[in-house]
Amino acid sequence: MSVSHPMPAASPIAATPFRPTGPLMGVLPLAIGIVVAVLLHVILPGFVGPYYSRIVIDIGIAIILAVSLNIVNGMTGQFSIGHAGFMTVGGYTAGLITYYGSYFIWGTLGKHGVFLGTGEWLFAASCIVGGLVAAGAGYIVGLPSLRLRGDYLAIVTLGFGEILRVVLQQTGKVLDDGAAIRAAGWSQWLPPPVGGAIGFDGIPKYTNLFWVYTFVTITVVVAYRLKHSSLGRAMISVREDEIAAQAMGVNIARQKVLAFVMAAFFAGVAGGLFAHERGVIISPKDAGFQRSFDYVIMTVLGGRGSISGVTLAAIILTALPELLRDFEQYRLIVFALLLIVMMIVRPQGLFGIHEIWHFWRRRSR
C-alpha cells in the first residue's frame, strides 16, 4: 500500500486492445463501411421493400445525430438540447445548394443523374457544406459554454433551436420555376427563399441507403477514433473533472468548443441527408425542441460516451415508433417517461461509458 521507492524499471508494454497499425488500418474501417453501404443500397430494398428501406434510412440519420451529440453530451459532459438546430442549419443549407444549384448548373430543378452520377455528387458535397455551416453555428453556440454550465448552457442551446425555428418561418416562398429564379432580385435572395413556415418543398430527393450509411460510417469511425485518442481523453477529462483537467494542461475552453463544432458538423451533414430524403419536407419545426429531445434521449439511454450504446439506442428509438402503430400520439409521453425512468434507475445509461463489447470481454477496460 505504500508509495514505493522509485526505482529504474523496464517498460512492459501491455497489449492494448484495438490497436490498428500501418497505413492500411487507417482506411480499412472506412472501406468496410462503404462496402456495407453499397451492399445495403443494392440488396436491402429488394428484400424489404421501400417502406422498411426508408426506416433503415431514418435509422442511419438518427445514428449520425445521436453519435455526434454524444461528443458534446457524453464526452465533454456538457448538456446541449439544440442538436436539431444544427441539423436544420445543415439541411436548409444543403437544400439551398442542390435546389437552386441544380437550376444554375443544369437549368432544371429536379433530380439530376443516376446512382453516383453528378447530381448525387452535388448532393454529397452539399451535405458537407451544410455540415460546415452548421459547424460555424456550433462554434458560436459553443462559445457560451465557456462561461455557462449545466442548466444554463442547456437553455442557450434550446434557445438557439427555437430562435432558428422562428427565423426560418420568416423566409420567403420557394422560387419554383426558372422564370421566377431569373426574375428574382437581390432582396428576394436575402433571406434565402426557403419556404417559410410551410417548409422547403421541392428539394431533389437524392438521399439513399448508400450515402446515408457512408456518412454513418464516417461519423462512427471519427467518434471512435476521437474517443480513443489523446484529444478524446482531453475531452473526457473535461467531463470527469474540469479543475483536474486544467491542472493536467487541458485547455478546457478549446475542448468544449471543439466538441460543439464537431458535433454540429455531423448534425449538419445529417440534416443534408434528411432534407433530401423522400417523403420529407424539411421545415422550421424540425429545428425545435421536440426533435432535439429525441436525440438527447438516445444519448441518455445509450450511455455517456458509449458510441455503440448510443447507436443501439438510436436504432431502437427510431424503429420502435415506426413498428408500433399509433405510437406517434404517445411519443412524447413515452419518451419523457423513458428518460425519467432512466435517470432514476440507470443514470449512466444502458452501457454507461463502456462500449457494448466490453461486456462480453472478461473484464472491462
Place this chain on the structure above:
Amino acid sequence: MSATALLHVQDIGIAFGGLKAVQHFSLRLPAGGLYGLIGPNGAGKTTVFNLLTGVYNPDSGSMRLAATDLMGRKPHEITASGIARTFQNIRLFPNLTVLDNVRLAGQLRSRVGLFGTLARTAEYQHQEDDLTRKALDLLSIFEMQDRADELADSLSYGHQRRLEILRALATDPRVLLLDEPAAGLNPQEKLALAKSIRAIRDRFQVAVLLIEHDMGLVMDICERITVLDHGVTICEGPPKHVQNDPKVIAAYLGGGG
C-alpha cells in the same frame, strides 16, 4: 541563492470578498529544492497553490517560473510551462483507466492535430505508442503497472494518492506542488511517502513544494519551510529555525488547528 530561484514569487495575495485569504506571499524555490508550506487549518495554504497554478489570479504581486511570467496565465498554460500539482481532495478522472489518467498528459505536447488523429496517421500512431510506453514506465516506477487497465475509481485510497502524484509527474514538471499527500495514510505509508518524495525530487529533477500537516514529515524532509497563519507569512526558514519560533508555536496552539 535567491537570485537563481526557479520559482520566484513576490508579494502575491488574494481576497475573497472581505476575507484576505493570502497576503504578501513570497517564495524563492530553487531548482531541485524541497520546501514546505505549513500552517493551521484555513491558513491559506491551498489558496497559495491555487494562485500559483492560475486557478485564481493574484490581486497583486508577481510570479515567475524561470523566465516565464505566470501572472494572469490560465491553469493549462501554467501546467505547460512546468508546474504540476496534486489536490488536497483527490481529483482523479474516475471513469478513465489508470493508464489513461497518466496518458492524458500527452495531449499537452502533442504534435498531432485533429486531422492526424482522425486519419490515424503514422505520426499519430507513433506518438500514441510513445505516450503509452512512457505512461507504463511511470506506472512501473511506482509499482502500479499491473493496475493500468483498472478504472481510477476502483483503486484503494493509497493508490489513488499515488496515482495523483505520478499523473502530475507525467506532465514533465519542473515544480511539483503536493497538497497534503500524506493525509489519510497510516504511519508506515507516511514513512514510505517521505522517502519517495525525496526520491522523486532526485529522479525527476523537480523542485517540490509540500503542504503537509504532519510536522514530523515536513521537518524531516523539507529544506526550508514557510509558515502561514490567517493568510500571512509568520515565519520562513530552515526546519530548526521554524520549529523554535514562538510565533509558530503560538499559531498552532492558539489557532485551534
